[in-house]
Amino acid sequence: MPGLNLTRDEARTRADLLTVHSYDVTLDLTRGERVFRSTTVVSFDAEQGASTFIDAVTDTVHRVELNGVPLETAEVSDGVRIQLPSLAAANRLVIEADMPYMNTGEGLHRFTDPVDGEVYLYTQFEVPDSRRVFAVFEQPDLKSTFRFTVTAPSHWDVISNSATPEPVQAGADGTDGAAASTWAFEPTPVMSSYVTALIAGPYQSVRSELTSSDGRTIPLGVFARKSLMQYMDAENIFDLTRQGFAFYEEQFGAPYPFEKYDQLFVPEFNAGAMENAGAVTFVETYVFRGRVPDATVERRAITILHELAHMWFGDLVTMRWWNDLWLNESFAEFMSTLAAAEATEFEQAWTTFAILEKGWAYRQDQLPSTHPIVAQINDLEDVQVNFDGITYAKGASVLKQLVAWVGQEEFMQGVRQYFAKHSWKNTELVDLLSELEGSSGRDLKAWSGLWLETAGVNTLRPEIGTDDDGLISAFTIVQTAVEEFPTIRPHRLAVGFYDHDDDGALVRVHRLELDVDGERTEVPDLVGRRRPALVLLNDDDLAYAKIRLDPASLRTSVRHVKDFKDSLPRTLVLASAWDAARDGETPARDYVELVLQNIGAESDSSVVLVLLRQLASTLAFYVNPEDREAMGEAAADSLQELALAAAAGSDAQLQFTRAFSSHARTAPQLDAVAAMLAGDRVPEGLTVDQDLRWELLTSLVTGGRAGAAEIDAELARDSTATGELAAAAARAALPTAEGKEAAWTAIVDATDLPNATQRAMISGFGRVHDRALLEPYVERYFASLRQVWATRTHEIAQQIVVGLYPSLQTTQETLDRTDAFLADLGSEAPSLRRLVLESRDGIVRALRAQAADR
Known part of the structure; x- marks a missing residue:
């Protein structure tokens, strides 16, 4: 629908006209499987005599009443917007409509659990989808209070931003005659519509509480579907939540702003999570049915902390328009990693940040669509494709560098002043920068212009001269930029010197932190020092820049990358090698060899996970096509050897086994996969749980060793929502013309696939050994x-x-x-x-x- 778009100019004009006071939203969820009844009463002030519109994506509009006067629904409503003519200074608007349930993860998503037939609902409103549930002025700067009243089956639980009230009996459900009840929530604090929420269904929960810094008792809840709740490790989630609360309340100088904090794991969710105020929704894959890599557990922890940070930065203080989306997400990304590293067991979180988040940022920043961190957002379509590596990861990387430049305590003091001044309001970037300038004494205007308002990533290289005695005679850091984005920027970074200790480990023997600016930065403080085995620019990963090693350091890294004592410098060297291979500066086969020779010694689960992904990408896209098949087969053999050599029951054993399965293609390799699936030749300590069974089976399907019958049999064994998704992916991976045609028809030609099923089928469709099939x-x-x-x-x-x-x-x-x-x-x-x-x-x-x- 073209009318679904909203331009910034339209939003600015509407914000100038209106002041919204309250929404009173009544929802009836007992009217069948296709639509629900939504009645919205909006109280707002306006410029006398002006006209505007309210957003409402409707199936049928039954009533529009403005200041007691009925409006002709056919004349004012087009299914997307409702026109509001001749406004008074004070207005009361009533809109009653039927709204469609969605199966796309947008609006009010409806899901039926195949295990027990129970229905589960949840909302997802960011960016512009609260209008799919109630009539609303859909833009972040028209904040208001929201009161929700919900009628639903009596055996359901209903959760929203406010605490769940005691339900009142409301007669019979209109669909099957079962009992229905009504939940009347108290009004929310002032907030933007995109962080309101409704989650409804027979969710089960575990309850706890904590005491906030202002002495209030904050109820906590963890929710999941009945058929999934047996796998929920709620105490781990509560522990992380308590650690995050304590850290953020101290850092931000402001107590948690809402009355309760629920975390709900919901089916067929499109993202990792969503920061609904006091009612955060998470993707269900964060409920672990079996063994997952430690990296996945860490990712869940970071996500939990990310969403909690949003309660302050995003929900309490909200961007005026979506051009500052980056600040919302980047701040939460930076703070979640800081909190993980300083307040939880995940002390190596900055290593994960370096290889995962910054890797994402560097990839995105080298695309032709790269854009400044402060992006030009002209309309909703712009922002919907802007949830990218610039908005999240580059912005967080730049914030990390800013913290290094101004000082962490000075940065946090500015943040505390920002919250004190702007709570419950909307802000722009300048509001934060002015507080940071005040707390740090730094002029951030030039910094903002260079880092936030220009695109592209710089590359830093060392030029090192030595004398006959091996002493450094000259040390220069050379900065370059690509032709399309020629900005040369200032960087705060560290230079690390690494040598072998008596045990052969590479350890840091010297560190110098300095400001780098311009195309060439001389570093006289390093002149006269003995040249080490390896010189690492951007040690500790303070700066946002691509790094290259000098020739001598590169030779050391190839032979000794696994000998680094600490994970972060090892990760930075590996990231540099990956980047050089992607850029076509070094042969891709060299990167394959580097990974396979060193990954077995890697101790960080997230680094292993990312290296295996990069290995797969290198083999699929970057190696010479003439050698691709042979190199892929050899890599699979190496991965099998790594899996067999890994410690029994270790994280590495699980990751290498999964990677071997996905790469297996020769008859002996597929024989080994089939044996594991059958319970034979399973490495000691490895548990072939249901999720791993699906991975092994899909490998066999892709290799032509299993087909529809085996998929059906496995689905009968695992007749759950997760099983259905795995089966859909496996069917799409069938290596026949008929199998690919069936998948294509379901994905592209039909229009009824739920979002999660479509996503699973797309992943399976692309799994082929013979590319001619596609x-x-x-x-x-x-x-x-x-x-x-x-x-x-x-x-x-x-x-x-x-x-x-x-x-x-x-x-x-x-x-x-x-x-x-x-x-x-x-x-x-x-x-x-x-x-x-x-x-x-x-x-x-x-x-x-x-x-x-x-």
């Missing part, structure tokens, strides 16, 4: 894009556009076909253009890397 879909992909973009919701359309792009067809022909599509598209759909352009860059990069791997 060649017929290159032209069909481009032929379908406009229709998909015009008719699907944003989330569903983006999954298809990105997920089905023919990235495995790394040929000039794919590049030419992409260019032809983009030329024909022109400026018709900017967000679609951006997504395709980003995918195109993957082909360009792959061709360049392949050329360097010959």
Whole structure:
């Protein structure tokens, strides 16, 4: 629907006209499977005689009444907006409508549990989807209070931003005659509509509480579906929550701003989590049915801390418009890592940040669609594709550098002043910067211009001269930028010197922290020192820049990367090698060898996880196509050897086994996978639980060793929502023309797939050993894009556009076909253009890397 968009100019005009006081929202969830009844009463002031509109994505509008006067629904409503003519100075608006349930993870999502047939609902409103549940002025700067009254089946639990009240009997459910009840919530504090929430269904919960810094008792709740609750480790989540509360209340100088804190794990969620005020929703994969890598446990912890930080930065104080989305997300990203490192067991969180978050930022910042951190957001379509590595990871990386520059205590003092001044209000970037300037004494205007208002990533290289005695005679840090984004920036960074100790470990023997600016920065403080075995720029990962090693340090790293005593410098060296391979500066096969020779000694689970992902990408895209199959087979053999050599029951054993399974393709390799699935030849200490069974089976399906019958049998064994998704992915991986056609038809031609099922099928569709199976879909992909973009919701359309792009067809022909599509598209759909352009860059990069791997 084109009318679903909202421009910044429209939002600014509406904000100038209106002051919203309250919403009173009544929802009836007992009217069947397709729609629910929504009645909204809005009280607001306006400029006398002005006209505006309210947002409401409706199935049927039954009543619109403005200041006691009924309006003709057919004349004022188009299913997306309701026009409001001739406003008074004080207004009371009543809108009664039927709203559709969604199965896309947007609006009010409806899910039926295959285990017991129970229905579960949850809302997801960011960016513009509260209008799918009630009539609302859908923009973050029109804050208000919200009172929700909900009628639902009596055996459900109903959760919102305010504490759940005692339900009152409300007669019979209109669908099946069962008992219904009504929950009347107290009004919320003033907030933006996108952080309101409603979660309803027979969720089970575990309860606890904590005492906030102002002495209040804050009730805590952890929720999940009945069939999943047996796997919930609620005490771990409560422990992390308490640690986060204590850390943030001290750092921010402000007590938790809401009355309770619920954390709800909900089905078919599109993101990792959402910061609804006092009612945070999480993806269900964070409820672990079996053994998962320690990296996944750490990722859940970071996500929990990220969402908790949003209670202050985002919910208590909210951006005025979506151009400051980056600050909302970057702040939570930085603070969650800081909290994890300083207040929880995850003391190595900055290592994970370096390889995972900053790796994401560097990738995004090298795409043709890169943009300044403070992005130009003209409308809702702009922001919906802007939840990217710039908004989250680069922004957090730049904040980390800012903290290093101004000092952590000075930074936090500015943040405390910011909260004290702007609580319950909307702000812009300048509001935060002015407080940081006051607390630090630094002028941040130039810093903001260089770091927040320009795009691109710089590269730093050392130039080191030595004399005959091995002493450093000259040390220069050289900074470069790409032609498209030529900005040279100031950096606060450390230079680390590493040598071998008596045990052979690489340890830091000297560290110098300094400011780097300009194309060449001389470092006289290092002149006269003995040259170490390895020199590492950006030691401790303070700066945001790509790093290259000098030739002598590079030789040391190739032979001794596993000998680093600490994980962070080892990770920075590996990240530099990965970046050089992606850029086509070094042969991709060298990176494959580096990973396989050193990953067995890696102790950090998150680093292992990322290295295995990068290994898979290198083999799929960057190695010479003539050698791809042989190198892939050899890599799978190496991964099998690593799995067998790993300590029994270790995290490494699990990760290497999973990686071997995904790469297995030869007859002996698939024999080993089949044996593990059958319970034979299982390495000591490895538990082949249900989730691992699905991974092993999908490997066999992809290799042509199992088919539909085996998938059906496994689904009968695991007839759960998770099992259904795994089965959908496995069916899409069937290596036949018929199997791929069936998957394509379900994903692209049909329109009824739930979001999670579509996502699973897309992942399975791309799993092939023979890439020729996907060649017929290159032209069909481009032929379908406009229709998909015009008719699907944003989330569903983006999954298809990105997920089905023919990235495995790394040929000039794919590049030419992409260019032809983009030329024909022109400026018709900017967000679609951006997504395709980003995918195109993957082909360009792959061709360049392949050329360097010959």
